[in-house]
Amino acid sequence: TDERPPTRRLRTGPFSVLDIGSTKIVCLIGRGEPDNTIRILGHGWRRSHGVRSGGIVDLREAESAIRAAVAQAEDMATERRDSIFVNLSCGHPESRHINARWPIGGREITKTDVSRIIAEGRLRAVSEGRSAIHTLPLDYAVDDTQEVLDPRGHLCDLLSARLHVIDANTTALRNLEAVLSRVELKIEGMVSSPLASGLAVMNEDERNLGATVVDMGGGTTSIGVFGEGRLLHTSTIPVGGLHITRDIAHGLSTSIDNAERLKTMHGSAELLGGDDQDSILVQLIGDNDHHYVRIPRARIVSIIHPRVEETLEMVRDRLEMSGVGPASDGRVILTGGGSLLEGIGPMAARILNRQVRLGRPRRIVGLPENAATWPMFSTSA
Numbered sequence: 001t002d003e004r005p006p007t008r009r010l011r012t013g014p015f016s017v018l019d020i021g022s023t024k025i026v027c028l029i030g031r032g033e034p035d036n037t038i039r040i041l042g043h044g045w046r047r048s049h050g051v052r053s054g055g056i057v058d059l060r061e062a063e064s065a066i067r068a069a070v071a072q073a074e075d076m077a078t079e080r081r082d083s084i085f086v087n088l089s090c091g092h093p094e095s096r097h098i099n100a101r102w103p104i105g106g107r108e109i110t111k112t113d114v115s116r117i118i119a120e121g122r123l124r125a126v127s128e129g130r131s132a133i134h135t136l137p138l139d140y141a142v143d144d145t146q147e148v149l150d151p152r153g154h155l156c157d158l159l160s161a162r163l164h165v166i167d168a169n170t171t172a173l174r175n176l177e178a179v180l181s182r183v184e185l186k187i188e189g190m191v192s193s194p195l196a197s198g199l200a201v202m203n204e205d206e207r208n209l210g211a212t213v214v215d216m217g218g219g220t221t222s223i224g225v226f227g228e229g230r231l232l233h234t235s236t237i238p239v240g241g242l243h244i245t246r247d248i249a250h251g252l253s254t255s256i257d258n259a260e261r262l263k264t265m266h267g268s269a270e271l272l273g274g275d276d277q278d279s280i281l282v283q284l285i286g287d288n289d290h291h292y293v294r295i296p297r298a299r300i301v302s303i304i305h306p307r308v309e310e311t312l313e314m315v316r317d318r319l320e321m322s323g324v325g326p327a328s329d330g331r332v333i334l335t336g337g338g339s340l341l342e343g344i345g346p347m348a349a350r351i352l353n354r355q356v357r358l359g360r361p362r363r364i365v366g367l368p369e370n371a372a373t374w375p376m377f378s379t380s381a
């Protein structure tokens with residue numbers, strides 16, 4: 001999966017994927033269709049338990065939630081799976097570029113040589129306590145000829161490659177494998193969350209010209225910078241929608257469930273005209289289950305605004321530090337559950353000083369019918 005194929009073909013399937021998030025665990029079973037779309041045969045999701053900031057913190061609780069989500073998808077698809085593709089947001093994934101070289105000796109470069117230089121780069125990328133997940137070739141040099149996209153068939157003495165390596169904490173990955181083995185599932189492959197989201201929501205022009213996908217999840221916000229058709233850089237910020245929910249719960253002395261409902265139904269990133277006049281009933285924590293107070297909607301917005309502003313400023317700083325050149329200055333595509341918050345698009349455009357659009361999964365058939373929630377499924381799609 002680390003070599004770039006000549007053309008992008010969909011798997012015929014059926015195959016299954018698992019998105020282990022901090023707020024929800026999603027399993028999709030699908031297959032590739034001849035018209036280059038993906039058809040979902042079964043989907044299942046459960047509220048996340050045992051997962052925090054993308055990492056598994058309670059093996060037993062995570063196992064139970066994963067088992068339920070997978071069983072729901074399998075029942076709908078009438079298909080039992082024993083292997084699965086899993087998103088990678090645990091283990092503090094990191095992104096870096098390395099250079100690798102492989103002697104050719106004047107002959108023609110073969111597919112085996114390309115595999116060997118990627119394997120060489122993978123070995124060089126291994127550090128204590130870290131495991132490489134992706135070793136993605138950015139470009140090759142055939143002797144003195146730079147920026148060769150596909151070196152196979154060229155004659156040269158020395159093949160060089162510039163590789164994008166995404167790695168993660170080895171212990172976290174072993175815990176992930178252990179949880180899935182309890183559910184009698186083998187990991188068929190791991191996929192970096194920003195890479196998965198970018199492939200789902202971006203079109204080819206955006207990936208070629210340079211664009212950034214910002215996936216706003218429950219426990220983390222992940223960033224993927226694309227350019228020249230490739231993933232150039234990733235970064236993960238340990239802040240997401242759950243932090244907003246907790247801010248509301250703390251600020252209004254209400255439960256987490258009530259805070260989540262208030263955020264979804266009445267929340268906004270920006271203060272709008274009339275928010276001072278609109279009032280909302282809030283159930284307070286206490287002995288009396290019927291203890292309600294009425295507050296202006298503006299108060300909820302005043303709690304949400306600084307957290308969203310902080311998150312977007314962190315995204316801006318990570319993009320400025322990415323070191324990938326003009327690609328990081330391109331359009332931003334917001335996706336994930338956090339992107340559904342009212343007013344977040346204009347706020348992101350102002351803070352990031354870039355064009356911003358909302359990203360939904362493309363060329364996929366059979367997701368849950370409420371299309372407004374599809375950005376929540378971008379990673380799994």
